[in-house]
Amino acid sequence: MSLDAVLARIDETLPQALDRLLELLRIPSISTDPAYAADCARAADWLVRDLQDLGFEAASRPTPGHPMVVGHGSGNGAGGAGRHLLFYGHYDVQPVDPLTLWDRDPFDPQVQDTARGKVIRGRGSADDKGQLMTFLEACRAWKAVHGSLPGKLTIFLEGEEESGSPSLIPFMRENAAELHADIALICDTGLFDDQTPAITTMLRGLLGEELTIHAADKDLHSGSYGGAAINPIRVLSKILAGLHDGSGRIQVPGFYDGVGELPDAIRAQWQSLSFDHAKFLGDVGLSVPAGEQDRTPLEMLWSRPTAEVNGIWGGYTGDGFKTVLPAEAHAKISFRLVGAQDPEAIRVNFRKWVEDQLPADVTVTWKGHGTSPAGVMAIEDPAFEAARLALGEEWGVPAAYIGCGGSIPIAGYFKTELGMDAMLIGFGRDDDQIHSPNEKYDLECFHKGIRSWARVLARLA
Numbered sequence: 061m062s063l064d065a066v067l068a069r070i071d072e073t074l075p076q077a078l079d080r081l082l083e084l085l086r087i088p089s090i091s092t093d094p095a096y097a098a099d100c101a102r103a104a105d106w107l108v109r110d111l112q113d114l115g116f117e118a119a120s121r122p123t124p125g126h127p128m129v130v131g132h133g134s135g136n137g138a139g140g141a142g143r144h145l146l147f148y149g150h151y152d153v154q155p156v157d158p159l160t161l162w163d164r165d166p167f168d169p170q171v172q173d174t175a176r177g178k179v180i181r182g183r184g185s186a187d188d189k190g191q192l193m194t195f196l197e198a199c200r201a202w203k204a205v206h207g208s209l210p211g212k213l214t215i216f217l218e219g220e221e222e223s224g225s226p227s228l229i230p231f232m233r234e235n236a237a238e239l240h241a242d243i244a245l246i247c248d249t250g251l252f253d254d255q256t257p258a259i260t261t262m263l264r265g266l267l268g269e270e271l272t273i274h275a276a277d278k279d280l281h282s283g284s285y286g287g288a289a290i291n292p293i294r295v296l297s298k299i300l301a302g303l304h305d306g307s308g309r310i311q312v313p314g315f316y317d318g319v320g321e322l323p324d325a326i327r328a329q330w331q332s333l334s335f336d337h338a339k340f341l342g343d344v345g346l347s348v349p350a351g352e353q354d355r356t357p358l359e360m361l362w363s364r365p366t367a368e369v370n371g372i373w374g375g376y377t378g379d380g381f382k383t384v385l386p387a388e389a390h391a392k393i394s395f396r397l398v399g400a401q402d403p404e405a406i407r408v409n410f411r412k413w414v415e416d417q418l419p420a421d422v423t424v425t426w427k428g429h430g431t432s433p434a435g436v437m438a439i440e441d442p443a444f445e446a447a448r449l450a451l452g453e454e455w456g457v458p459a460a461y462i463g464c465g466g467s468i469p470i471a472g473y474f475k476t477e478l479g480m481d482a483m484l485i486g487f488g489r490d491d492d493q494i495h496s497p498n499e500k501y502d503l504e505c506f507h508k509g510i511r512s513w514a515r516v517l518a519r520l521a
């Protein structure tokens with residue numbers, strides 16, 4: 061059978077596939093830091109060349125931010141359903157700091173032996189370069205065996221996903237006809253557990269806010285002025301401490317507007333999953349679920365909104381000690397959103413809630429970061445069941461329909477901007493340490509991910 065030949069080819073050429081991934085991982089395409097803009101462009105160019113090698117007509121397409129990579133290809137198909145598929149992934153990565161917590165250079169990737177098997181260590185290995193390459197490698201093996209790509213394919217790779225996708229909607233609108241396909245496939249999510257493949261049907265949205273609390277017009281001696289002068293760190297920490305009540309409920313007025321209860325069908329899907337929250341938390345040195353206390357751990361992760369302080373700074377944080385009463389204090393806060401929560405309304409309400417708590421002499425300035433709404437994917441298209449079967453064949457257990465606590469802005473935009481359903485299939489594991497020091501992607505996930513896509517393509521393309 062020709063699929064077997066493709067799978068055999070994937071197995072035989074895994075070392076070369078790995079070398080290509082390592083080459084891509086060496087490019088430090090950090091999208092949020094302007095210092096790496098040329099590297100983002102270099103990663104885009106690398107992918108364009110690789111797509112061209114695969115027979116795609118591909119180009120790096122400029123945007124006001126980092127380029128998009130778009131490729132078009134066609135092939136003879138495998139007698140499947142003959143769908144036009146669009147594949148999405150992102151080539152940008154998160155910043156690497158704190159660098160001191162990495163065991164090696166984040167952009168000098170390496171395959172390492174660990175107690176749990178071989179891992180590809182390096183920034184972007186799991187999020188998302190390793191994952192996006194699983195799809196391109198499946199296409200490569202297909203082409204080697206059949207002489208052509210598996211069918212009509214559009215490849216769409218973004219370089220701004222990790223910084224909120226600011227250029228995405230304008231680009232999708234300007235190129236709507238070109239980007240239209242029967243269904244979008246996204247590889248940027250995870251397995252359900254180490255050996256259970258998954259199709260993600262719910263993603264949380266995101267709202268980012270950054271604030272600076274200003275007090276005195278200069279830093280002061282904390283002995284000369286302390287007691288009489290207001291400390292902005294004290295103001296900031298008091299406000300942030302009030303974000304949640306004792307039961308974990310968020311206190312910003314109107315925050316829960318648009319948060320619904322879980323649809324019955326999804327509740328039933330999740331109830332059938334054996335999620336071991338003690339292990340999930342135990343693996344990172346924790347034990348007690350810290351969200352809204354009347355919710356299950358899976359709800360806390362997948363279907364309830366959150367408010368998290370991602371960074372807080374001010375005053376003197378260097379070595380030693382300095383008795384300073386600072387002029388400013390800062391924080392970055394992100395809200396994960398669900399259901400029909402409106403990011404812009406929450407921004408307005410949050411800012412007012414903070415401003416209403418400021419004492420005399422204290423002001424606040426704001427920097428808004430990106431937003432994306434929450435997404436629920438429709439799964440009525442028979443492509444979902446076909447992909448579920450294909451994944452089950454590769455992994456030996458049926459694929460689970462799951463939620464994801466993270467955000468992938470484009471997932472919902474495929475529907476709203478292009479009228480297409482999106483299917484999220486990914487091979488990450490919980491311990492991949494995405495966004496953290498020592499990010500890794502298991503070689504097994506890379507390998508089986510490539511094989512999984514070959515099976516999905518055989519059924520859909």
Ligand code: BES
Pocket residue numbers: 187188221222223224225248249250266430464465466467468469488
């Ligand atoms: N690949 C992640 C989304 C994800 C997170 C999937 C966790 C599975 C588990 C994605 O690249 C990501 O990190 N998105 C950001 C978006 C943000 C920076 C706009 C996120 O969720 O924080």
Ligand code: ZN
Pocket residue numbers: 150187188221248
């Ligand atoms: Zn990602």
